[in-house]
Amino acid sequence: EAQVTQNPRYLITVTGKKLTVTCSQNMNHEYMSWYRQDPGLGLRQIYYSMNVEVTDKGDVPEGYKVSRKEKRNFPLILESPSPNQTSLYFCASSHRLDQPQHFGDGTRLSIL
Amino acid sequence: SQQGEEDPQALSIQEGENATMNCSYKTSINNLQWYRQNSGRGLVHLILIRSNEREKHSGRLRVTLDTSKKSSSLLITASRAADTASYFCATDDHDYKLSFGAGTTVTVRA
Numbered sequence A: 001e002a003q004v005t006q007n008p009r010y011l012i013t014v015t016g017k018k019l020t021v022t023c024s025q026n027m028n029h030e031y032m033s034w035y036r037q038d039p040g041l042g043l044r045q046i047y048y049s050m051n052v053e054v055t056d057k058g059d060v061p062e063g064y065k066v067s068r069k070e071k072r073n074f075p076l077i078l079e080s081p082s083p084n085q086t087s088l089y090f091c092a093s094s095h096r097l098d099q100p101q102h103f104g105d106g107t108r109l110s111i112l
Numbered sequence B: 001s002q003q004g005e006e007d008p009q010a011l012s013i014q015e016g017e018n019a020t021m022n023c024s025y026k027t028s029i030n031n032l033q034w035y036r037q038n039s040g041r042g043l044v045h046l047i048l049i050r051s052n053e054r055e056k057h058s059g060r061l062r063v064t065l066d067t068s069k070k071s072s073s074l075l076i077t078a079s080r081a082a083d084t085a086s087y088f089c090a091t092d093d094h095d096y097k098l099s100f101g102a103g104t105t106v107t108v109r110a
Helices: none
Strands: A004-007 A010-013 A019-025 A031-038 A042-051 A054-057 A076-078 A087-094 A107-111 B005-007 B010-014 B019-024 B031-037 B043-050 B055-058 B061-066 B071-076 B085-092 B098-100 B104-109
Touching: A004 A087, A010 A019, A019 A031, A019 A087, A019 A107, A042 B085, A042 B098, B005 B085, B010 B019, B019 B104, B031 B061, B031 B071, B043 B055, B043 B061, B043 B071, B071 B085
Parallel strands: A010 A107, B010 B104
Antiparallel strands: A004 A019, A019 A076, A031 A042, A031 A087, A042 A054, A087 A107, B005 B019, B019 B071, B031 B043, B031 B085, B055 B061, B061 B071, B085 B098, B085 B104
16 A cells, blocks of 8 residues: 555654654655644645755754655654644655655654 | 645535635746645645646546636535545645645535
């Protein structure tokens, strides 16, 4: 089954404790991206990747890092999480940007 | 990066009625996409319309695009309870990023 898998689905943690949210897709997609969703603001893009070893900043990259060492994986790293990063996070993938994006089920992060 | 803006923010309709929502954007685009989100779940793609297209249909969905007005509309005909969700437009505006609006929340009453 074609899917984008995010882990964990839920996480409550404390300020400053490094965390990684994993994202994996099984569709051999080149394009992957991370979004955060906050009430009233819609989805805002954090980082995107056009292919392996090619990543670039989205609209709200501050406080986040990503890597794309393999085509299927695109982890989101919060080196020193802060409460303003409490949000619902989505990973998405597609072959190209002008094709439908496939979204994961989301990761709800709470930073205390 | 630009962001689409959906209008209205919320919509409540009776089952069987049509629902129309609009999306406006600021600069030229390659394409515009509509997505549905059920209650905090992942977004599901509905329709993609390219900048050289004016109208597309998919089942009970009809999307129009007016590039001169920089706007798009999504029409859901003969709505059902299962159509209750948030709907988002997303624009691909030449810079390798998708920009989403804040969404329209649609409630279909039985």
